[in-house]
Amino acid sequence: xxxxxxxxxxxxxxxxxxxxxxxxxxxxxxxxxxxxxxxxxxxxxxxxxxxxxxxxxxxxxxxxxxxxxxxxxxxxxxxxxxxxxxxxxxxxxxxxxxxxxxxxxxxxxxxxxxxxxxxxxxxxxxxxxxxxxxxxxxxxxxxxxxxxxxxxxxxxxxxxxxxxxxxxxxxxxxxxxxxxxxxxxxxxxxxxxxxxxxxxxxxxxxxxxxxxxxxxxxxxxxxxxxxxxxxxxxxxxxxxxxxxxxxxxxxxxxxxxxxxxxxxxxxxxxxxxxxxxxxxxxxxxxxxxxxxxxxxxxxxxxxxxxxxxxxxxxxxxxxxxxxxxxxxxxxxxxxxxxxxxxxxxxxxxxxxxxxxxxxxxxxxxxxxxxxxxxxxxxxxxxxxxxxxxxxxxxxxxxxxxxxxxxxxxxxxxxxxxxxxxxxxxxxxxx
Amino acid sequence: xxxxxxxxxxxxxxxxxxxxxxxxxxxxxxxxxxxxxxxxxxxxxxxxxxxxxxxxxxxxxxxxxxxxxxxx
Amino acid sequence: xxxxxxxxxxxxxxxxxxxxxxxxxxxxxxxxxxxxxxxxxxxxxxxxxxxxxxxxxxxxxxxxxxxxxxxxxxxxxxxxxxxxxxxxxxxxxxxxxxxxxxxxxxxxxxxxxxxxxxxxxxxxxxxxxxxxxxxxxxxxxxxxxxxxxxxxxxxxxxxxxxxxxxxxxxxxxxxxxxxxxxxxxxxxxxxxxxxxxxxxxxxxxxxxxxxxxxxxxxxxxxxxxxxxxxxxxxxxxxxxxxxxxxxxxxxxxxxxxxxxxxxxxxxxxxxxxxxxxxxxxxxxxxxxxxxxxxxxxx
Numbered sequence: 001x002x003x004x005x006x007x008x009x010x011x012x013x014x015x016x017x018x019x020x021x022x023x024x025x026x027x028x029x030x031x032x033x034x035x036x037x038x039x040x041x042x043x044x045x046x047x048x049x050x051x052x053x054x055x056x057x058x059x060x061x062x063x064x065x066x067x068x069x070x071x072x073x074x075x076x077x078x079x080x081x082x083x084x085x086x087x088x089x090x091x092x093x094x095x096x097x098x099x100x101x102x103x104x105x106x107x108x109x110x111x112x113x114x115x116x117x118x119x120x121x122x123x124x125x126x127x128x129x130x131x132x133x134x135x136x137x138x139x140x141x142x143x144x145x146x147x148x149x150x151x152x153x154x155x156x157x158x159x160x161x162x163x164x165x166x167x168x169x170x171x172x173x174x175x176x177x178x179x180x181x182x183x184x185x186x187x188x189x190x191x192x193x194x195x196x197x198x199x200x201x202x203x204x205x206x207x208x209x210x211x212x213x214x215x216x217x218x219x220x221x222x223x224x225x226x227x228x229x230x231x232x233x234x235x236x237x238x239x240x241x242x243x244x245x246x247x248x249x250x251x252x253x254x255x256x257x258x259x260x261x262x263x264x265x266x267x268x269x270x271x272x273x274x275x276x277x278x279x280x281x282x283x284x285x286x287x288x289x290x291x292x293x294x295x296x297x298x299x300x301x302x303x304x305x306x307x308x309x310x311x312x313x314x315x316x317x318x319x320x321x322x323x324x325x326x327x328x329x330x331x332x333x334x335x336x337x338x339x340x341x342x343x344x345x346x347x348x349x350x351x352x353x354x355x356x357x358x359x360x361x362x363x364x365x366x367x368x369x370x371x372x373x374x375x376x377x378x379x380x381x382x383x384x385x386x387x388x389x390x391x392x393x394x395x396x397x398x399x400x401x402x403x404x405x406x407x408x409x410x411x412x413x414x415x416x417x418x419x420x421x422x423x424x425x426x427x428x429x430x
Numbered sequence: 431x432x433x434x435x436x437x438x439x440x441x442x443x444x445x446x447x448x449x450x451x452x453x454x455x456x457x458x459x460x461x462x463x464x465x466x467x468x469x470x471x472x473x474x475x476x477x478x479x480x481x482x483x484x485x486x487x488x489x490x491x492x493x494x495x496x497x498x499x500x501x502x
Numbered sequence: 503x504x505x506x507x508x509x510x511x512x513x514x515x516x517x518x519x520x521x522x523x524x525x526x527x528x529x530x531x532x533x534x535x536x537x538x539x540x541x542x543x544x545x546x547x548x549x550x551x552x553x554x555x556x557x558x559x560x561x562x563x564x565x566x567x568x569x570x571x572x573x574x575x576x577x578x579x580x581x582x583x584x585x586x587x588x589x590x591x592x593x594x595x596x597x598x599x600x601x602x603x604x605x606x607x608x609x610x611x612x613x614x615x616x617x618x619x620x621x622x623x624x625x626x627x628x629x630x631x632x633x634x635x636x637x638x639x640x641x642x643x644x645x646x647x648x649x650x651x652x653x654x655x656x657x658x659x660x661x662x663x664x665x666x667x668x669x670x671x672x673x674x675x676x677x678x679x680x681x682x683x684x685x686x687x688x689x690x691x692x693x694x695x696x697x698x699x700x701x702x703x704x705x706x707x708x709x710x711x712x713x714x715x716x717x718x719x720x721x722x723x724x725x726x727x728x729x730x731x732x733x734x735x736x737x738x739x740x741x742x743x744x745x746x747x748x749x750x751x752x753x754x755x756x757x758x759x760x761x762x763x764x765x766x767x768x769x770x771x772x773x774x775x776x777x778x779x780x781x782x783x784x785x786x787x788x789x790x791x792x793x794x795x796x797x798x799x800x
Contacts, residue, residue, distance in 0.1 A: 012599060012791075012792060013792045013793050013794075015595075015599065016595075016596075016599060016769055016770060016773065016774075016792070017765070017766065017767070019592055019595045019596075020592070020769050020770040020773070021765050022588065022591075022592070023588050023589060023591075023592040023666070023769065024668050024669060024672065024767065024769065044472060044473050044475070044614045046473035046474070046476075046477065048477045049440075050481065061477065063476060063477070065472065065473065066478075081476075083480070095459070109486075130519070164494065171450075180495065185495045208449065212483055214469055219490075219494040221493065221494055225468065227461060230460050230461065230518070231460055231461075233461065233468070233469055235464075237442075237491055237492065239490035239491055239493070239494060241490055242492070277489065277490060279489070279490040279491035280468035280489030280491070281486065281490075281492055283468060283492075285466060287460050287463070289538075290519075290538030291538045291540075293463075293465045293466060293470075294469075297492075299488070299490075299492075301487075301489075301490070302493065303487070303488075305466035305487075307487045307488065309486070309487060309736070311488065313493070317465055317470075319465070321496055322456035322541070322678070323679075325465070331522070333482075333486060335486060335487050339488065361484075361485065361486065362487055367485075367486065373471070373474070377679070381679070384489065385471070385474075387474060391481070391485075393485070417485070419481075419485075421477070423473075423474060423477050425471065425473045425474060426441060427473075458591050462517070462535065462536060462696055462697035462700075463536045463697060464697075
């Protein structure tokens with residue numbers, strides 16, 4: 001027996017079907033003669049508003065992802081992102097007792113001055129990024145699915161294009177799923193004012209290193225997902241990323257200080273031209289109290305730059321009403337500084353180090369995130385959600401040159417960072 | 431009275447060996463719930479990935495480790 | 503009536519929860535994909551109330567309900583409610599569509615036929631005596647008034663269970679977004695597949711020893727079975743199933759043992775399976791002509 005919906009050609013059958021509907025007197029099933037009106041499109045849209053404390057970075061980011069079900073288990077996906085950033089970001093220099101003046105990266109002679117003791121921030125950041133990705137997912141062999149995709153993004157000083165593929169294999173009646181993926185990306189940096197020669201003195205932001213640099217990134221992802229009974233599942237992933245090329249941030253500098261922590265001059269940073277990243281990830285999800293979902297994940301990360309990081313994430317989705325949910329979440333993150341991270345360099349060190357960066361992203365810190373998400377399914381089946389999160393990084397001082405350590409200790413070399421973000425989501429089928 | 435062949439057109443997958451963790455095809459109701467998917471909020475995960483990639487050194491694990499944005 | 507009027511929530515098939523209750527002499531079950539215990543209990547209560555309501559409304563055994571008033575009317579016209587009126591219109595349609603094979607007045611033949619597995623078939627005269635009391639064509643049906651000859655009886659049993667399943671599913675579907683399956687003793691309906699797209703897997707127990715249980719994968723729609731597994735008479739090697747031809751008063755011999763039909767609605771499936779049995783040896787042709795999605799056990 002096939003038991004799929006059919007449209008009987010036979011008039012008697014049709015009359016029977018219609019008469020039966022009349023009998024039921026309900027807004028019941030679709031009549032046998034109706035079209036199968038399944039909705040093939042799914043739209044998932046969102047808007048992020050992000051704001052750091054202390055006049056730092058602010059961002060607005062609308063996102064739309066669309067998925068089309070082409071039937072026979074094939075899906076086409078497309079995503080668009082617009083990311084609009086503004087605000088101040090640290091330029092890498094250390095605080096000093098006297099006001100500091102820096103040239104803006106454009107090299108056109110404009111400058112900005114930082115108050116004594118304050119962390120130097122460059123306010124000239126304003127950037128809008130556009131990104132697109134396309135994907136196609138289809139079945140390959142009886143239990144496998146293959147996905148292929150292309151991605152691209154553009155902001156005024158950076159372009160990226162990439163391709164990716166992902167294969168999943170269902171085993172054991174879909175209780176175990178193996179997955180393997182690979183991605184390749186080519187990034188090109190075309191910074192304002194040109195590329196600086198690394199570890200050279202910053203003089204009025206004149207840069208002699210050329211106008212653009214590139215790097216490529218190769219990624220591999222291996223994973224296994226295992227169902228643990230009708231209410232739980234567990235996932236393990238390993239990801240490896242190999243990056244080659246221009247890894248340095250063309251806008252970031254370091255202070256070169258004397259033993260009194262007085263900056264003598266500033267140099268552009270330099271990072272190694274390869275980076276190998278490894279991450280081991282595990283996630284556990286369980287349906288509890290016949291109603292709610294608890295989700296816990298942990299990631300261990302190491303890379304060839306000496307960074308080691310642990311991430312733990314816990315969320316509890318409380319489905320307090322049939323179509324409404326409240327989900328508190330908490331995340332803890334800790335990282336060690338990169339080998340070549342320096343809060344500042346001591347005079348002469350800039351000639352001896354292989355690599356140096358004062359980018360806080362490569363420093364040492366702990367970070368906590370607390371979040372609360374509210375979700376609701378509306379009467380028309382559309383899903384609305386809003387999430388608020390508070391993120392705080394607690395900086396840990398590292399990479400201080402011994403000769404200037406006492407003098408530098410009067411400054412806050414590893415300031416905290418706090419940020420709030422609010423995101424809205426709207427999802428519907430069509 | 432004839433007893434013809436009964437055409438059983440489908441065999442359920444239930445005929446395979448049971449194990450305590452294996453879930454039969456008709457038991458998948460809870461696992462199929464939207465909130466039980468590994469990535470239950472894809473848009474929010476996308477936002478998170480972007481935020482944490484711009485502010486922290488670690489990346490990857492849940493998905494690819496590369497990134498794809500020139501976030502400063 | 504000493505029926506168990508309680509619903510219980512149990513674990514079915516080793517995983518999902520099912521709400522269960524007894525109605526219309528059958529075990530009934532409600533499945534809702536991905537629902538937790540309180541949601542299943544709520545939906546099952548809703549389903550059970552509707553099924554029990556229909557059972558009370560059209561039961562042959564309850565005094566004072568519409569069936570009782572009709573069957574004791576002694577030739578007088580009886581005014582019926584909207585739901586019964588819709589049913590009688592439907593019964594008329596089925597009578598015409600089946601050339602008189604489907605007849606809701608055939609219940610009175612139960613008086614002469616006792617299907618207890620013995621060889622007590624009635625004498626032809628006994629059947630002749632009752633035959634004048636059978637026949638929709640001699641009934642006066644001018645909605646909402648039904649008038650029958652004294653001694654005639656109306657029987658809603660033929661598709662009452664399937665109708666209850668459809669109604670109950672419809673009401674439950676208004677309360678939840680989840681796909682639901684309602685199953686009363688093998689007459690069942692579902693309004694959509696599992697959330698992950700997989701069909702409901704249903705085994706049809708034919709109650710005939712020695713035959714395998716056919717398994718149906720149902721995405722949505724209704725399934726009903728008609729058969730003669732338990733109630734029949736056996737004499738001189740001839741099996742007399744409890745399916746009676748209202749025109750002759752005699753069982754339809756030589757037909758299939760079990761007919762299972764799927765349709766978009768359980769009630770429709772029930773009509774087709776009953777009619778298929780009534781067509782006896784021509785059951786297959788009838789099902790083919792009406793393009794019925796069916797499985798027949800001979």
